[in-house]
Amino acid sequence: AQTVTQSQPEMSVQEAETVTLSCTYDTSESDYYLFWYKQPPSRQMILVIRQEAYKQQNATENRFSVNFQKAAKSFSLKISDSQLGDAAMYFCAYRGFISNFGNEKLTFGTGTRLTIIP
Amino acid sequence: DTAVSQTPKYLVTQMGNDKSIKCEQNLGHDTMYWYKQDSKKFLKIMFSYNNKELIINETVPNRFSPKSPDKAHLNLHINSLELGDSAVYFCASSQDRASGAKETQYFGPGTRLLVL
Numbered sequence: 001a002q003t004v005t006q007s008q009p010e011m012s013v014q015e016a017e018t019v020t021l022s023c024t025y026d027t028s029e030s031d032y033y034l035f036w037y038k039q040p041p042s043r044q045m046i047l048v049i050r051q052e053a054y055k056q057q058n059a060t061e062n063r064f065s066v067n068f069q070k071a072a073k074s075f076s077l078k079i080s081d082s083q084l085g086d087a088a089m090y091f092c093a094y095r096g097f098i099s100n101f102g103n104e105k106l107t108f109g110t111g112t113r114l115t116i117i118p
Numbered sequence: 119d120t121a122v123s124q125t126p127k128y129l130v131t132q133m134g135n136d137k138s139i140k141c142e143q144n145l146g147h148d149t150m151y152w153y154k155q156d157s158k159k160f161l162k163i164m165f166s167y168n169n170k171e172l173i174i175n176e177t178v179p180n181r182f183s184p185k186s187p188d189k190a191h192l193n194l195h196i197n198s199l200e201l202g203d204s205a206v207y208f209c210a211s212s213q214d215r216a217s218g219a220k221e222t223q224y225f226g227p228g229t230r231l232l233v234l
């Protein structure tokens with residue numbers, strides 16, 4: 001079974017600075033997908049960024065980028081120029097490749113609470 | 119337009135009652151899910167349906183019964199509610215497996231259930 005580990009329960013960063021959230025996972029599959037979701041106090045789960053394991057290039061979305069290290073099974077999220085609106089819980093999630101029914105589920109880490117200091 | 123909607127957003131009820139949470143998506147997706155987020159914010163899959171057929175059931179007590187009248191709806195009915203059922207329940211949807219790289223799941227706003 002796949003597992004996802006987020007070792008930082010809480011992180012804080014000064015506004016406009018850069019912060020990196022860590023995520024490691026365990027899987028025996030060679031193809032899969034990784035995601036970062038953000039959950040602000042509104043409780044809504046918002047997709048931040050996704051990465052396909054077969055792509056070597058790290059995904060980027062504006063101020064958000066990932067450092068995907070497949071051999072190390074590491075998938076960290078870097079937030080540049082942090083803004084007050086980035087304050088939220090961040091969840092790393094794993095999804096198996098679409099090959100069998102049942103692979104579609106997301107397996108989540110325990111989350112990292114990010115605080116932005118004005 | 120709301121992509122994935124859930125009703126109600128808040129539900130407060132007594133132990134032993136039966137309650138339902140409704141979910142609808144207007145994204146044209148074929149696969150829908152229910153996740154449970156506990157008091158420690160941990161999210162775990164409960165069920166998944168593809169084209170109205172159950173494909174994932176993660177050892178959830180049979181007091182929980184999902185129902186999918188069509189592929190745009192996935193409702194969750196809970197019988198004999200217990201204190202431990204208090205949580206936030208999220209519905210999500212994604213495109214079906216035959217459509218290739220559209221496996222991103224989009225979540226509803228969540229339903230906070232409190233059992234007293």
